[in-house]
Amino acid sequence: MAKQQKxxxxxxxxxxxxxxxxxxxxxxxxxxxxxxRMGIPVTGKNFFPSNIQGLxxxxxxxxxxxxxLARSGSVDIMIAMNAQTYTRDLQEVAPGGVLIYDxxxxxxxxxxxxxxxxxxxxxxxxxxxxxxxxxxxVLMKNMAYVGALAALLDLDRAVIAKLVxxxxxxxxxxxxxNTKALDLGYDYARANFECPxxxxxxxxxxTAGHIMIDGNTAAALGCVYAxxxxxxxxxxxxxxxxxxxxxxxxxxxxKDPKTGERRYCIVQAEDELAAIGIVLGASWxxxxxxxxxSGPGLSLMTEFLGFAYFTELPAxxxxxxxxxxxxxxxxxxxxxxxxxxxxxxxxxTKHVLLFxxxxxxxxxxxxxxxxxxxxxxTPVIVMSDLDIxxxxxxxxxxxxDATYRPDRGKVLSAAELEAAKTFHRYxxxxxxxIPYRTLPGVHPRGSYFLRGSGHNQYGGYTxxxxxxxxxxxxxxxxxxxxxxxxxxxxxxxxxxPTKWGIVAVxxxxxxxxxxxxxxxxxxxxxxxxRVRAFPFGKKVTQFLEQHERVFVVEQNRDAQxxxxxxxxxxxxxxxxxxxxxxxxxxxxxxxxxxxxxxxxAAGVAA
Amino acid sequence: xxxxxxxxxxxxxxxxxxxGLTVRDYEGGMSTLCAxxxxxxxxxxxxxxxxxxxxxxxxxxxxxxxxxxxxxxxYFLSASHGFNSVHGRMPSIATGASAANRDLYLLxxxxxxxxxxxxxxxxxxxxxxNLDMLYIIENNGVYGLTKGQFSASADxxxxxxxxxxxxxxxxxxxxxxLALGGTFVARSFSGDKEQLVPLIKAGISxxxxxxxxxxxxxxTFNDHEGSTKSYEHAREFNLRAIHTDFVPxxxxxxxxxxEGDVLPVELHDGSRLLLRKLANDYDIGxxxxxIEYLRTRHRAGEIVTGxxxxxxxxxxxxxxxxxxxxxxxxxxxxxxxxxxxxxxALQKRYR
Numbered sequence: 001m002a003k004q005q006k007x008x009x010x011x012x013x014x015x016x017x018x019x020x021x022x023x024x025x026x027x028x029x030x031x032x033x034x035x036x037r038m039g040i041p042v043t044g045k046n047f048f049p050s051n052i053q054g055l056x057x058x059x060x061x062x063x064x065x066x067x068x069l070a071r072s073g074s075v076d077i078m079i080a081m082n083a084q085t086y087t088r089d090l091q092e093v094a095p096g097g098v099l100i101y102d103x104x105x106x107x108x109x110x111x112x113x114x115x116x117x118x119x120x121x122x123x124x125x126x127x128x129x130x131x132x133x134x135x136x137x138v139l140m141k142n143m144a145y146v147g148a149l150a151a152l153l154d155l156d157r158a159v160i161a162k163l164v165x166x167x168x169x170x171x172x173x174x175x176x177x178n179t180k181a182l183d184l185g186y187d188y189a190r191a192n193f194e195c196p197x198x199x200x201x202x203x204x205x206x207t208a209g210h211i212m213i214d215g216n217t218a219a220a221l222g223c224v225y226a227x228x229x230x231x232x233x234x235x236x237x238x239x240x241x242x243x244x245x246x247x248x249x250x251x252x253x254x255k256d257p258k259t260g261e262r263r264y265c266i267v268q269a270e271d272e273l274a275a276i277g278i279v280l281g282a283s284w285x286x287x288x289x290x291x292x293x294s295g296p297g298l299s300l301m302t303e304f305l306g307f308a309y310f311t312e313l314p315a316x317x318x319x320x321x322x323x324x325x326x327x328x329x330x331x332x333x334x335x336x337x338x339x340x341x342x343x344x345x346x347x348x349t350k351h352v353l354l355f356x357x358x359x360x361x362x363x364x365x366x367x368x369x370x371x372x373x374x375x376x377x378t379p380v381i382v383m384s385d386l387d388i389x390x391x392x393x394x395x396x397x398x399x400x401d402a403t404y405r406p407d408r409g410k411v412l413s414a415a416e417l418e419a420a421k422t423f424h425r426y427x428x429x430x431x432x433x434i435p436y437r438t439l440p441g442v443h444p445r446g447s448y449f450l451r452g453s454g455h456n457q458y459g460g461y462t463x464x465x466x467x468x469x470x471x472x473x474x475x476x477x478x479x480x481x482x483x484x485x486x487x488x489x490x491x492x493x494x495x496x497p498t499k500w501g502i503v504a505v506x507x508x509x510x511x512x513x514x515x516x517x518x519x520x521x522x523x524x525x526x527x528x529x530r531v532r533a534f535p536f537g538k539k540v541t542q543f544l545e546q547h548e549r550v551f552v553v554e555q556n557r558d559a560q561x562x563x564x565x566x567x568x569x570x571x572x573x574x575x576x577x578x579x580x581x582x583x584x585x586x587x588x589x590x591x592x593x594x595x596x597x598x599x600x601a602a603g604v605a606a
Numbered sequence: 607x608x609x610x611x612x613x614x615x616x617x618x619x620x621x622x623x624x625x626g627l628t629v630r631d632y633e634g635g636m637s638t639l640c641a642x643x644x645x646x647x648x649x650x651x652x653x654x655x656x657x658x659x660x661x662x663x664x665x666x667x668x669x670x671x672x673x674x675x676x677x678x679x680x681y682f683l684s685a686s687h688g689f690n691s692v693h694g695r696m697p698s699i700a701t702g703a704s705a706a707n708r709d710l711y712l713l714x715x716x717x718x719x720x721x722x723x724x725x726x727x728x729x730x731x732x733x734x735x736n737l738d739m740l741y742i743i744e745n746n747g748v749y750g751l752t753k754g755q756f757s758a759s760a761d762x763x764x765x766x767x768x769x770x771x772x773x774x775x776x777x778x779x780x781x782x783x784l785a786l787g788g789t790f791v792a793r794s795f796s797g798d799k800e801q802l803v804p805l806i807k808a809g810i811s812x813x814x815x816x817x818x819x820x821x822x823x824x825x826t827f828n829d830h831e832g833s834t835k836s837y838e839h840a841r842e843f844n845l846r847a848i849h850t851d852f853v854p855x856x857x858x859x860x861x862x863x864x865e866g867d868v869l870p871v872e873l874h875d876g877s878r879l880l881l882r883k884l885a886n887d888y889d890i891g892x893x894x895x896x897i898e899y900l901r902t903r904h905r906a907g908e909i910v911t912g913x914x915x916x917x918x919x920x921x922x923x924x925x926x927x928x929x930x931x932x933x934x935x936x937x938x939x940x941x942x943x944x945x946x947x948x949x950x951a952l953q954k955r956y957r
Contacts, residue, residue: 033957036957211953211956211957212956212957213953213956221952224942224944225943225944225949227939229706229937229942230702230705230706232702232705249944253944254942256930260928261928261929261931262928262929263929263930263934263937263941264934265705265706265923265924265927265929266927267705267735267923269701270727271727273695273698273728274695274697274698274727274728276698277698277701278698278699278701278705280699281701281702281703281704281705281706282705282706282934282935284689284699284703285706285707285710285933285935286935289702289705304692304695307691307692397953398949398953399946400949402945402946439707440664440665440703440710441664441667441687441707441709441710442664444663444664446664447684447685447686447688448687449679449680449687449688449690450687450688452691453690
């Protein structure tokens with residue numbers, strides 16, 4: 001028996017190693033939700049293969065009384081359910097930790113590690129004895145380890161029972177078998193081990209007013225609330241669940257219960273080239289429309305993105321970034337599309353980007369994206385990633401302002417067209433670089449010819465340099481207007497004055513948040529600017545200028561955010577230091593601690 | 607897409623349609639295509655068909671991609687909205703436009719390069735969705751704007767202007783449309799206005815995807831001896847299989863006909879088509895035999911024209927989706943947003 005660790009309540013990491021396709025997802029969700037309902041902050045990261053059945057999959061649950069949502073970087077309890085990966089799973093457990101395995105097949109030699117506690121539960125044997133059906137046996141093994149954990153971690157059994165009851169409310173037979181499996185694990189652990197372990201949970205009150213939700217579901221909900229009616233897409237991991245969720249919500253909220261008529265239209269396109277085309281055709285007609293995609297899809301959409309920029313059509317895209325280049329690793333996360341999205345397409349093109357940090361912001365920025373796209377008459381790309389999109393995050397409850405009305409931008413109505421003498425599509429009437437537009441079928445005077453070829457401010461075809469440049473320069477002016485309309489950055493000031501700043505986007509936030517707390521304890525201080533949009537507004541450039549050294553934290557190899565800052569601000573690149581994390585797993589705070597710690601030791605100007 | 611503004615002169619004697627508009631109200635800018643281009647004849651037929659049909663010009667969306675054919679929407683219906691998209695991608699724009707506004711008359715003009723090479727996928731998928739639009743392919747077997755390369759519709763053995771022979775089999779949009787379940791499949795010849803105008807009207811009135819492939823000779827690059835898309839060749843080998851009369855909803859069918867001789871088809875807007883067989887061996891109601899007939903006649907060097915197949919019973923994009931009748935772009939926001947109470951209730955499942 002290993003040396004027992006000091007008691008650690010509500011602050012450890014639990015990782016479940018399994019085989020994909022064995023139904024472990026619901027068991028893992030049950031553990032997470034139980035902890036959550038016990039009032040303890042919790043987060044879950046799913047590391048799954050690009051495969052349907054038979055390959056290794058892991059689920060990592062961090063329980064953090066302090067509310068840190070990033071990965072911690074170590075594993076305290078491993079549930080090793082996959083013989084294929086036993087060896088590496090065993091290695092991953094931190095000294096003093098615990099490994100729980102299925103002792104139906106003894107693995108004494110394999111499991112030898114003197115510095116951790118090994119707990120064997122004969123999960124398969126117990127389930128084989130209790131359940132006749134082969135598939136049930138496989139599924140119930142998962143529930144049995146949840147039962148064992150309930151005893152070992154002191155999970156609230158009443159909470160578990162309630163959750164199981166909710167899940168199987170309409171399937172009493174399943175309720176019975178699942179409850180039985182839970183009891184098997186629980187009773188075995190109680191009878192054979194000292195329960196609970198020093199690593200355990202205890203009821204808190206820190207999750208009230210919060211929900212556990214993934215970013216893709218939240219983004220889809222944002223599209224519903226923003227009033228999007230047309231969705232076009234081509235299935236691609238990890239964005240697919242946005243459209244799945246949008247469809248499910250629309251079936252619930254937008255389908256006439258009597259007639260079955262739908263107040264939405266989803267088109268599963270033949271490819272991403274068509275998906276973005278469908279979005280543009282719909283938004284040209286004034287419907288709010290969107291497409292979810294990921295890197296390879298974004299690459300295919302670039303021709304139309306340039307077209308939309310130049311013809312000034314709204315469009316909303318969700319790029320749920322995955323690991324590139326090329327097909328890359330479809331089930332791993334990265335922030336690798338920043339440059340591809342910012343300047344997508346040939347010629348002088350730039351696109352508005354929004355950077356949500358968590359599912360709640362996926363919901364909020366989805367709505368912002370539609371408002372901005374219509375206000376600015378241009379594509380807006382919401383830059384989510386696999387970590388935000390597909391993992392369950394604890395975040396504040398979503399709220400909705402009943403007085404919200406969509407900003408449809410400068411769209412002329414039939415009455416306005418009737419009253420107007422003339423209409424010209426691309427003239428800068430208001431001096432903000434944003435022209436007025438009309439929708440087909442509204443009024444005879446509103447008709448114009450939309451074209452991706454060179455056009456003058458009246459919308460007519462041109463090959464005249466001056467006329468062409470006038471339009472292009474106005475688009476640059478519109479871009480400057482965009483910088484004043486996009487969401488402002490969120491700035492976290494350090495408790496001590498400092499000349500160090502951190503700049504980051506999106507899902508790096510939780511790791512930075514934790515790193516800053518830990519660094520402050522070591523007397524290392526930095527301010528933090530979480531950029532929420534491109535183009536960068538004044539506040540971002542001010543933040544840069546206020547700091548002698550800026551650490552740019554991002555999840556890609558080539559420092560793409562730093563490149564954007566170099567290209568679009570005057571801040572010298574020699575004063576920027578990159579902190580890069582790009583292996584494909586969600587970021588933890590160690591790389592930030594290391595970089596700032598080293599810089600502090602080296603006496604970098606602070 | 608250059609065009610030259612045309613002065614609008616309306617003579618008092620000009621006929622007016624049901625909307626009180628004259629044919630001048632359906633014209634566009636002056637064409638800048640080569641003199642004698644087949645496309646200009648199709649433009650004239652579109653103008654006449656839209657005028658006679660009495661479609662409101664501002665309710666029409668003229669859709670196109672890239673190429674000589676895709677320039678032509680500038681030459682008709684100047685009071686309509688136009689959308690000149692990127693090469694081969696017009697069908698997806700049209701799909702989105704239809705999804706958002708099902709009341710629009712979608713009138714697409716494409717070419718053999720735009721539809722059968724770079725845009726083959728989108729063209730076929732719009733057809734597969736039975737998107738409610740008229741889709742005209744102005745088919746000349748050649749790339750005009752890039753000066754004379756063979757297109758995917760060039761016939762085996764056809765010669766280009768430099769005398770080179772095409773060695774790849776052609777893609778026939780009509781045969782493909784039949785094979786893929788097209789609900790309105792027609793072919794015509796740009797020089798046959800008498801046939802073309804009723805087909806355009808029928809295609810606009812059809813609910814679903816109406817494919818109209820029109821052989822439209824390129825006078826500059828493909829009108830020479832040895833071309834199978836030249837005026838001379840098209841005139842000589844045009845095999846009119848079906849004659850189509852278009853009868854608008856407000857008109858009664860005047861001409862008497864014998865049953866079995868003429869097949870009447872009622873379209874969803876109340877207009878009717880009278881289809882009369884010109885080729886005795888053609889069976890209009892049979893998709894499989896239609897394909898076989900086309901293949902046989904094509905081997906004999908003939909170009910089969912007319913409304914070759916029609917099926918009014920299939921649902922279009924919105925029929926399959928059960929979309930509400932009100933165009934989605936006109937549904938009030940209040941009917942789209944579930945509101946704060948629903949959001950609060952929904953989130954119980956995330957706790």
